[in-house]
Amino acid sequence: MALIVQKYGGTSVANVARIQAVAKRVKRYRDQGDDVIVVVSAMSGETNRLTDLITQIDENGSCREKDVVLATGEQVTMALLSMALVKQDCPAISYTGTQVKILTNNAYSKARIVDIDAHNIQSALQNNQVVIVAGFQGVDKGGNITTLGRGGSDTTAVALAVALKADECQIYTDVDGVYTTDPRVVAEASHIPSLALEEMLEMASQGSKVLQIRAVEFAYKYNMPIRVLSSFDDADNAKSTLVTREEDVMEKVMVRGVAFSRDEAQLTIVGIPDIPGIAVKILSPISDANIEVDMIVQNIGSDGTTDFTFTVHRNDYPQATQILEQVCKNLSARECSGNTTIAKVSIVGVGMRSHAGVATQMFKALADQDINIHMISTSEIKISIVIDEVHLELATRTLHDEFEMSKGLSEV
Numbered sequence: 001m002a003l004i005v006q007k008y009g010g011t012s013v014a015n016v017a018r019i020q021a022v023a024k025r026v027k028r029y030r031d032q033g034d035d036v037i038v039v040v041s042a043m044s045g046e047t048n049r050l051t052d053l054i055t056q057i058d059e060n061g062s063c064r065e066k067d068v069v070l071a072t073g074e075q076v077t078m079a080l081l082s083m084a085l086v087k088q089d090c091p092a093i094s095y096t097g098t099q100v101k102i103l104t105n106n107a108y109s110k111a112r113i114v115d116i117d118a119h120n121i122q123s124a125l126q127n128n129q130v131v132i133v134a135g136f137q138g139v140d141k142g143g144n145i146t147t148l149g150r151g152g153s154d155t156t157a158v159a160l161a162v163a164l165k166a167d168e169c170q171i172y173t174d175v176d177g178v179y180t181t182d183p184r185v186v187a188e189a190s191h192i193p194s195l196a197l198e199e200m201l202e203m204a205s206q207g208s209k210v211l212q213i214r215a216v217e218f219a220y221k222y223n224m225p226i227r228v229l230s231s232f233d234d235a236d237n238a239k240s241t242l243v244t245r246e247e248d249v250m251e252k253v254m255v256r257g258v259a260f261s262r263d264e265a266q267l268t269i270v271g272i273p274d275i276p277g278i279a280v281k282i283l284s285p286i287s288d289a290n291i292e293v294d295m296i297v298q299n300i301g302s303d304g305t306t307d308f309t310f311t312v313h314r315n316d317y318p319q320a321t322q323i324l325e326q327v328c329k330n331l332s333a334r335e336c337s338g339n340t341t342i343a344k345v346s347i348v349g350v351g352m353r354s355h356a357g358v359a360t361q362m363f364k365a366l367a368d369q370d371i372n373i374h375m376i377s378t379s380e381i382k383i384s385i386v387i388d389e390v391h392l393e394l395a396t397r398t399l400h401d402e403f404e405m406s407k408g409l410s411e412v
Helices: 016-031 046-058 063-070 072-087 119-126 152-163 197-205 213-222 278-288 314-330 350-354 358-368 389-402
Strands: 003-008 035-040 092-095 102-104 113-116 130-134 137-139 145-147 168-173 194-196 226-230 240-244 257-273 293-298 305-313 335-348 375-379 382-388
Touching: 003 016, 003 152, 016 035, 016 072, 016 130, 035 072, 035 119, 035 152, 046 063, 046 072, 063 072, 063 145, 072 092, 072 130, 092 119, 113 152, 119 130, 130 152, 137 152, 152 168, 152 213, 194 197, 197 213, 197 240, 197 257, 197 335, 213 226, 257 278, 257 314, 257 389, 278 293, 278 305, 278 314, 293 375, 305 314, 314 335, 335 389, 358 382, 358 389, 382 389
Parallel strands: 003 035, 003 168, 035 130, 092 130, 102 137, 168 226, 194 240
Antiparallel strands: 102 113, 137 145, 226 240, 257 305, 257 335, 293 305, 335 382, 375 382
């Protein structure tokens, strides 16, 4: 008997028929003797509907009240799924993030999980009940409802799996696993049967939408295996992707996949003093506003000044621009500028550790297509570049072909 945490996304629970289908799948696991905890998202389109209602009232209103509204979407799904399971003679009980209790900090709309009290869940499992938990939400020390941000249900699922020492965390979506890149951009993208948690962490952080970055961070930190499956395929031999420890991945190919992000914006401050601590003076106000910085480049100055460039999520660009303009005045910089027509493209693979010349091969392939590179960032298993957004799809196809990812990988 295993303890399994399953998460179902919005398309998987889009309507009553889909919720009933999920209940049948969950019941099958329960009938074979497994303990099952289910984390659910809001029904497809529901979060957008709630956001629209908020905007109609006051889009600049209380962040606390926005989270109260948005948390209701998952609560509807969890109760309906619990009812569907009971209807199928499978004992079940639903819990909100507050009832669990999933303790978070008080950063509304971007809350981070601090602790999980698993007592209620463990009691329900001992009573042979399937436990359904509302994803995407928690509660702070003051008893205020918080939300974890878009895709937060993935984080809820992995965090619960870690807290309860589950055997596996299964993420059910509308796709049957992870691919070498987005099949909507490269039709020849190959299904990946298994990859390392570190590879998935890099791919998620560089723009892959299959798993939320914070969920993968949890899994990587605590070595929790994740399996990505399609909730629309009930076949016994259905495809899936197992994200696990590097030593458990059978093939360590040089480049595993190409990830990309269109949601990038670039900010530059020109002519600042080239002195120790200048980066802190620029980035501290950005960090204080809870804005995440991605890539950073600081040029070497020749006249006692330097230029500093960094990227943020495009949604944060307006606020980051206002902050940087004030920093510009405080530092007597010559100017600050921005660019919202950029994109990030990354190649990822644990095999890059043992292969020289990957960067050269990447840059040459892009140069042959007349694609200019604005920024570069590297790690042991990743190379990321910033380019003009207009070249994003061409760059993705070029790199996918250059590293022969269309050949596919052997199934495990």
